[in-house]
Amino acid sequence: MISDSDNIGIALRMKGVSKKYPGTLAVDSVDFEARVGEVHALMGENGAGKSTLMKILAGSFNDYTGSIFIGQKEVKLHSPSMARAYGIGMIYQELSLARPISIAENLLIGRLPRKYGFWLDRNAMVQQACRLCDRVGLDLDPLQTIEEISHHQSQLVEIAKVLGSNPCVLVMDEPTSALSREDVGRLFGIIRQLKNRGITIIYISHHLPEVFEIADRVTIMRDGQIIDTKPINEVTPPMVVQMMVGQAIDEFYVQRRPNIGETVLDVHNLTRKGFFHNVSFHARKGEILGVAGLTGAGRTEMARSMCGLDPLDSGTIEVAGKQLQQHSYSTAMEHGMLYLSEDRKTDGLFLRLSVKQNMVSAIIDRHTRCGIYSSRHENAKTTELIRKLDIITSSTSADVSNLSGGNQQKVLLGKWIAADPTILVLDEPSRGVDIKAKMKIHKAIIELADNGRAIVLISSDLPELVGLSDRVVVMRDGHLISEMQKDRLSEESVLLAMNGEPG
Amino acid sequence: MRPADKATSLSRLAAIYDSAGIYLVGLLLLIAGTFVSGEFLTPKNLMNILNAVSLLGIAAAGMAFVTYSGNMADLSIPSIMAFSGIISVAALPLGLAPALVLGVSAGMLIGAMNGFVVGRFNANPILWTLAVAFFMEGFMRFTWSNTQVYPDIEPGTAGAAFIGIFRLSIGPLPLIVVVMVLMFVTCHLVLTRTRFGIESKLVGSSKAAAKTTGINVPRVVLMDFLAAAFCASIAGIFLTSMNKLGVFYLGKGYDFKSVTAVVIGGMMLSGGRGNMLGVFGGVLVIGLLANIMTFIGINTFQQNIVTGAIFIAVVGLHQYQLRKRGKDYA
Numbered sequence: 001m002i003s004d005s006d007n008i009g010i011a012l013r014m015k016g017v018s019k020k021y022p023g024t025l026a027v028d029s030v031d032f033e034a035r036v037g038e039v040h041a042l043m044g045e046n047g048a049g050k051s052t053l054m055k056i057l058a059g060s061f062n063d064y065t066g067s068i069f070i071g072q073k074e075v076k077l078h079s080p081s082m083a084r085a086y087g088i089g090m091i092y093q094e095l096s097l098a099r100p101i102s103i104a105e106n107l108l109i110g111r112l113p114r115k116y117g118f119w120l121d122r123n124a125m126v127q128q129a130c131r132l133c134d135r136v137g138l139d140l141d142p143l144q145t146i147e148e149i150s151h152h153q154s155q156l157v158e159i160a161k162v163l164g165s166n167p168c169v170l171v172m173d174e175p176t177s178a179l180s181r182e183d184v185g186r187l188f189g190i191i192r193q194l195k196n197r198g199i200t201i202i203y204i205s206h207h208l209p210e211v212f213e214i215a216d217r218v219t220i221m222r223d224g225q226i227i228d229t230k231p232i233n234e235v236t237p238p239m240v241v242q243m244m245v246g247q248a249i250d251e252f253y254v255q256r257r258p259n260i261g262e263t264v265l266d267v268h269n270l271t272r273k274g275f276f277h278n279v280s281f282h283a284r285k286g287e288i289l290g291v292a293g294l295t296g297a298g299r300t301e302m303a304r305s306m307c308g309l310d311p312l313d314s315g316t317i318e319v320a321g322k323q324l325q326q327h328s329y330s331t332a333m334e335h336g337m338l339y340l341s342e343d344r345k346t347d348g349l350f351l352r353l354s355v356k357q358n359m360v361s362a363i364i365d366r367h368t369r370c371g372i373y374s375s376r377h378e379n380a381k382t383t384e385l386i387r388k389l390d391i392i393t394s395s396t397s398a399d400v401s402n403l404s405g406g407n408q409q410k411v412l413l414g415k416w417i418a419a420d421p422t423i424l425v426l427d428e429p430s431r432g433v434d435i436k437a438k439m440k441i442h443k444a445i446i447e448l449a450d451n452g453r454a455i456v457l458i459s460s461d462l463p464e465l466v467g468l469s470d471r472v473v474v475m476r477d478g479h480l481i482s483e484m485q486k487d488r489l490s491e492e493s494v495l496l497a498m499n500g501e502p503g
Numbered sequence: 504m505r506p507a508d509k510a511t512s513l514s515r516l517a518a519i520y521d522s523a524g525i526y527l528v529g530l531l532l533l534i535a536g537t538f539v540s541g542e543f544l545t546p547k548n549l550m551n552i553l554n555a556v557s558l559l560g561i562a563a564a565g566m567a568f569v570t571y572s573g574n575m576a577d578l579s580i581p582s583i584m585a586f587s588g589i590i591s592v593a594a595l596p597l598g599l600a601p602a603l604v605l606g607v608s609a610g611m612l613i614g615a616m617n618g619f620v621v622g623r624f625n626a627n628p629i630l631w632t633l634a635v636a637f638f639m640e641g642f643m644r645f646t647w648s649n650t651q652v653y654p655d656i657e658p659g660t661a662g663a664a665f666i667g668i669f670r671l672s673i674g675p676l677p678l679i680v681v682v683m684v685l686m687f688v689t690c691h692l693v694l695t696r697t698r699f700g701i702e703s704k705l706v707g708s709s710k711a712a713a714k715t716t717g718i719n720v721p722r723v724v725l726m727d728f729l730a731a732a733f734c735a736s737i738a739g740i741f742l743t744s745m746n747k748l749g750v751f752y753l754g755k756g757y758d759f760k761s762v763t764a765v766v767i768g769g770m771m772l773s774g775g776r777g778n779m780l781g782v783f784g785g786v787l788v789i790g791l792l793a794n795i796m797t798f799i800g801i802n803t804f805q806q807n808i809v810t811g812a813i814f815i816a817v818v819g820l821h822q823y824q825l826r827k828r829g830k831d832y833a
Contacts, residue, residue: 309714309715329714329715329717330717330719333717338717339715341715346709346711346712347709347711347712347714347715348712348715349709349712350705350708350709350712350713350775351708351709352708352709352773352775352776353704353705353708353775357704357705361705361712361713361716361718362716362717364698364701364702364705364718365698368697368698371697371698371699372696372697372698373696373697373698373700373701415716
């Protein structure tokens with residue numbers, strides 16, 4: 001379809017675009033163009049500048065430099081409404097829908113149909129909403145609320161909402177991160193339709209197979225600059241990875257010989273009604289225990305309840321032979337069981353504080369005598385962890401929000417390494433993180449296990465789960481359905497087990 | 504000026520302002536004051552300014568805890584001030600010391616309630632403390648039949664000693680000025696050197712992250728409101744001593760004035776940023792400004808307009824700065 005690509009017009013062109021954050025040049029005189037009706041993948045490690053570049057496009061900054069053309073016209077994208085008016089639509093990982101109100105109202109927000117100039121025209125609203133839903137192949141009652149529909153359906157509603165403003169360029173930032181394989185297929189069908197209608201799609205993703213399936217061209221960014229733009233059929237996945245990383249990567253998962261000791265975590269019949277039921281498992285010193293499952297299988301819910309962050313209806317938890325008497329996070333922490341949150345932005349990091357303040361936030365108690373806090377350890381500890389995890393930051397006192405996603409994730413892990421846990425529950429420790437950072441995080445996890453900690457690893461990234469785990473328990477629909485030893489672990493076997501099929 | 508230039512100069516302004524800039528503003532006001540009146544830069548006038556802002560300073564030091572921990576403002580501070588004063592006066596027959604202890608405890612009782620409800624149940628701090636202020640006004644008017652409570656000021660009684668508190672001096676320094684400075688020093692040390700202070704910063708930066716870090720968020724919030732109530736009670740006792748009577752409306756206006764001092768002192772309403780020295784600067788600047796305006800002949804109402812306008816400008820500058828850093832969530 002794009003064989004005679006030269007005849008296809010340019011939908012978007014950025015010339016010499018730069019954006020500076022305090023201390024870093026996040027986007028460095030980038031020239032980028034996307035054609036009408038193409039799916040243009042934008043790839044790069046976290047911190048390469050993709051997100052910032054797209055935020056510029058979305059009108060999030062009024063102080064970028066360089067020029068942007070939509071079609072032939074030069075435009076200034078200094079506010080989100082300006083960007084929208086010029087036909088730029090954005091779909092982020094996090095949805096922008098209001099959960100307690102109906103699909104129709106979400107879709108038509110800001111332009112709800114009225115009669116007599118004031119009253120809501122309910123019939124017209126439902127009709128228009130249905131029409132928008134049709135465009136993404138969504139067959140739902142538009143008067144249902146977002147709370148009532150599933151995550152992938154909400155994502156389609158989000159797309160329908162953005163399409164409602166008739167964009168000519170649609171940016172999708174990791175749209176598949178929370179979708180099951182089936183839903184991804186459906187999403188790709190819709191992307192192809194949009195493309196046929198002449199909409200330009202800029203597709204940001206870390207998933208190589210997805211990019212090779214859906215994209216027409218791919219642009220690779222590194223360190224704020226564009227490395228290259230290629231038609232997808234002229235590159236191979238290893239070539240792309242090499243351009244992203246800047247060096248060839250060889251062995252990803254290190255082979256290790258786990259030194260497994262006695263059981264330190266033993267849980268029996270954990271139940272939180274409606275979330276998970278009768279979950280029992282154990283974890284041993286020096287062991288990495290993987291928890292596999294599809295989205296919605298109840299893994300995160302189980303982990304949060306186990307650590308005392310969420311309620312628990314019944315069940316017992318034993319840490320190092322001692323049963324936890326109280327169900328609270330502070331009790332779990334006293335026993336050395338820590339939980340690394342799956343969402344670093346909302347409840348993992350203190351985004352407005354510095355790297356140092358984040359790193360030492362979990363060990364305040366330890367450095368307090370009679371209520372007086374001593375900060376003497378802070379610099380040494382932070383420097384040590386920065387070196388250990390290879391965190392790229394201008395200084396220990398830089399705001400953690402100025403770091404790239406991968407480095408933020410390392411800070412989050414560093415905070416828990418500083419706390420010196422007995423049991424560390426890791427929930428998606430490398431979600432949305434680039435390859436180099438991921439390798440570093442994996443190395444740190446292995447080191448923790450080798451030092452005698454028990455690791456409970458929840459991950460949707462199958463290579464990661466299979467590569468790191470010594471043993472895997474599988475959850476499905478809130479139940480723990482099977483356990484797999486190291487010798488039986490492969491991506492295929494775990495995937496089958498997650499889907500409830502005998503492996 | 505191109506938009507880009509304007510943007511950078513504005514952000515530079517914001518950056519300078521953040522780092523001790525409030526003292527620069529204070530210095531500029533000092534210089535400006537000398538042009539306004541020859542009597543401005545006399546030790547007597549400067550001491551007057553300090554004396555005049557002391558009550559505000561004590562209340563603002565407490566308010567800073569609430570703002571710092573991400574709870575914006577405690578609007579019940581005026582009622583805490585009035586209540587602690589009334590209780591102290593009412594308890595004077597028991598002796599001066601018991602009266603003061605009871606007065607402060609009464610104020611802290613309100614603080615405890617605020618802190619408990621906001622910390623444990625995540626109530627909106629502004630609305631909750633506004634409701635408490637409303638309730639307390641009704642309660643005080645009802646209990647004391649809408650009248651003022653007078654201490655017995657016969658010489659030699661506890662009442663006379665109570666009235667004297669505001670008028671005491673230590674050497675050349677009025678007691679209240681000394682108390683304010685000591686309060687600020689103590690509060691600064693508490694915020695920077697104690698576990699409570701560090702945890703307040705973390706809670707103010709992100710309650711959700713503080714929770715998963717293992718911080719007892721409800722307890723920290725409770726203590727922040729207690730600190731605010733403690734300071735407000737002290738201020739309330741001085742205010743009552745100054746007025747020689749206790750009544751429900753004493754303390755009126757100290758809610759907004761304290762938040763203004765806190766915010767122009769560089770603490771952001773979104774929490775976790777700023778420090779006590781800045782708040783002290785903010786208090787001094789408000790005092791200097793009021794003094795200069797009085798010299799020029801601007802009346803109280805017009806002064807309120809100026810204070811309000813400054814508050815709006817500073818909050819706007821903070822907001823601009825946060826957006827500039829791409830931190831819309833702040």
